[in-house]
Amino acid sequence: MLAMIEGDRALVVDASKVSDLPDFAVAAFATQQDVRKGPLHMRRLAREVGADCVVILTVNWERQSQKPFFLGALALVGVRCFVHDPSRDDRFVEVSWTERVGALIKLPVTVVAALGLAWFHARRVLRDSNVRTQLSSPPPGNQPAVIVIWLIREGFEVGGGISHIAGIMEGFRECGYRVGLVSRGAPPRQLGGLFDEHEPAALPSGPMKLFPYTESIGLNSTVIKAAERLALRLPPTVIYERLEAYSAPGAALAARMGVAVVLEVNGPELWVRRNWATTAPGEKFFLTLGERIEAHALRSASLVAAVSTNALNATIEECGAAPIKALISPNAVSVSKVISEIVGLSPSPIPPVRLGWIGTFGPWHGAPMMVRALAELPESVTGLLIGDGAERDECRELAESLGVSARLDMPGRMARSDALRELAKCHILVSPHVPTGDQPFFGSPTKLFDFMALGRPIVASRLEQIGEIIDDGKTGILVEPGDLGALVAGIKRVIDSPDMGIEMGKAAQSEALQLHTWDKRIRDILANLDPAMPVRQF
Numbered sequence: 001m002l003a004m005i006e007g008d009r010a011l012v013v014d015a016s017k018v019s020d021l022p023d024f025a026v027a028a029f030a031t032q033q034d035v036r037k038g039p040l041h042m043r044r045l046a047r048e049v050g051a052d053c054v055v056i057l058t059v060n061w062e063r064q065s066q067k068p069f070f071l072g073a074l075a076l077v078g079v080r081c082f083v084h085d086p087s088r089d090d091r092f093v094e095v096s097w098t099e100r101v102g103a104l105i106k107l108p109v110t111v112v113a114a115l116g117l118a119w120f121h122a123r124r125v126l127r128d129s130n131v132r133t134q135l136s137s138p139p140p141g142n143q144p145a146v147i148v149i150w151l152i153r154e155g156f157e158v159g160g161g162i163s164h165i166a167g168i169m170e171g172f173r174e175c176g177y178r179v180g181l182v183s184r185g186a187p188p189r190q191l192g193g194l195f196d197e198h199e200p201a202a203l204p205s206g207p208m209k210l211f212p213y214t215e216s217i218g219l220n221s222t223v224i225k226a227a228e229r230l231a232l233r234l235p236p237t238v239i240y241e242r243l244e245a246y247s248a249p250g251a252a253l254a255a256r257m258g259v260a261v262v263l264e265v266n267g268p269e270l271w272v273r274r275n276w277a278t279t280a281p282g283e284k285f286f287l288t289l290g291e292r293i294e295a296h297a298l299r300s301a302s303l304v305a306a307v308s309t310n311a312l313n314a315t316i317e318e319c320g321a322a323p324i325k326a327l328i329s330p331n332a333v334s335v336s337k338v339i340s341e342i343v344g345l346s347p348s349p350i351p352p353v354r355l356g357w358i359g360t361f362g363p364w365h366g367a368p369m370m371v372r373a374l375a376e377l378p379e380s381v382t383g384l385l386i387g388d389g390a391e392r393d394e395c396r397e398l399a400e401s402l403g404v405s406a407r408l409d410m411p412g413r414m415a416r417s418d419a420l421r422e423l424a425k426c427h428i429l430v431s432p433h434v435p436t437g438d439q440p441f442f443g444s445p446t447k448l449f450d451f452m453a454l455g456r457p458i459v460a461s462r463l464e465q466i467g468e469i470i471d472d473g474k475t476g477i478l479v480e481p482g483d484l485g486a487l488v489a490g491i492k493r494v495i496d497s498p499d500m501g502i503e504m505g506k507a508a509q510s511e512a513l514q515l516h517t518w519d520k521r522i523r524d525i526l527a528n529l530d531p532a533m534p535v536r537q538f
Helices: 030-035 039-048 067-073 099-125 160-174 210-231 249-257 268-277 285-299 309-319 335-341 366-376 392-402 416-422 446-454 465-469 484-496 497-513 516-527
Strands: 010-014 026-030 053-057 081-082 091-097 147-150 178-183 197-200 238-242 260-265 301-306 324-329 355-360 383-387 406-411 428-431 458-461 475-479
Touching: 010 030, 010 309, 010 465, 010 516, 026 147, 030 039, 030 285, 030 366, 039 067, 067 160, 099 210, 099 285, 147 249, 160 178, 160 238, 160 458, 160 516, 178 210, 197 210, 210 355, 238 335, 249 260, 249 446, 260 285, 260 406, 268 285, 268 309, 285 309, 285 497, 301 309, 301 446, 301 516, 309 324, 309 484, 324 392, 324 516, 335 497, 355 366, 355 416, 366 392, 366 484, 366 516, 392 406, 392 484, 416 446, 428 446, 428 484, 446 458, 458 465, 458 484, 458 497, 475 484
Parallel strands: 010 026, 010 053, 053 081, 147 178, 147 238, 178 197, 238 260, 260 301, 301 324, 355 383, 355 428, 383 406, 428 458, 458 475
Antiparallel strands: 081 091
């Protein structure tokens, strides 16, 4: 099928936002906002860019949400349409004009059905909101077990969220627990070897797959069924669930199984939907209901483990519900694994000095600050920006305008092990986070703990938890967020005093080993959950 589009210039629609770009000529990219503007807009766009065909990028077309929208929007483009699906042997599948027009005709009915079913399922999630169950003790003599519910969208292979859940699973195993995983679809490769049993949750069928939020609401029931199937093979002592928008399966499982539920909170999920994501059609009518589901999840959890104080406070403020018990449990790192990945690697003799950065190019990550800082530093200083995301193109254009593109390496997404090895070759690791609007920074950057484990000098923003973790002058250098001059001065300070940088790197690595390992986080969680919870002793 690839031969059918070779030589053509394609208008590319990235349906998954995590797809790798195949090797063919691209006329232009269409965003999901373009798709939502409808078939006339997409026809005009295809003509304007001179596209010979349209290619939809997906991770798995059969499991793709919003499929009717993508098909209907392409009904009138006037050129052939293909789906690039790496889960199939024949990666390129042609979508006929008849199928696209049929999806467009059925779309109004599909939207009404999706909204009606989503409302019904959301109300069902809340039905047992006042249930309180006496927790059962684990069977005597049995190895304790945890069921981890992790519902990040299928296709993500790298990122802080994956590193976080990998650390949680690793921490439970080091504490003597068997680990079962419930996820949507196949888990990322980074999680391989960290679980004993896996049960995929079926995606909602029919209209419920129309939008991401209707799909999330529908997932509640399929996740509960998957966890119950898994529990037959691996009876849990505890359930560990990450809070997601419109999701609260742990609440029902606590009532049905009589076990403790730990709810991980990374931030106000619906605030993120409103401010950092593009809400889907009709979603504004469900946000209040989403807040009630979020409140239900918080009230039903035996323990809420929030990555930061601001993450907990913002979530409580958003949904108006306080948890029974809460613990601040920042991110962490497997120091021994990081060290094993970078054996024999070290920065090259200076000059040139290499600055390292990694992230998803979100508005709070400060990637443009890194590029601007590079322009203020001597030409012997080079930069490395690992990752992909919203501000990556902006950073590339900024580098060209400032004349530093030749000194800046932007390799895109990398497997965690490869990224660690590249960062280990850097002389200084930079975390220039910036504030975003009126919302206090609620993150707990996994990269910060990775940087500490790498044993390289760190220059970071004094922003909320970052300023609490880094001891200024001892385990790194802190600078004022958003202050370019302060960032440049902090980097120069390390360049001018390399021995000081080496000592700070060693101190950071030592502190990470003592205070910020995943098994320590899990021990704290279990101790706060119930001092009688089983934990392997060393």
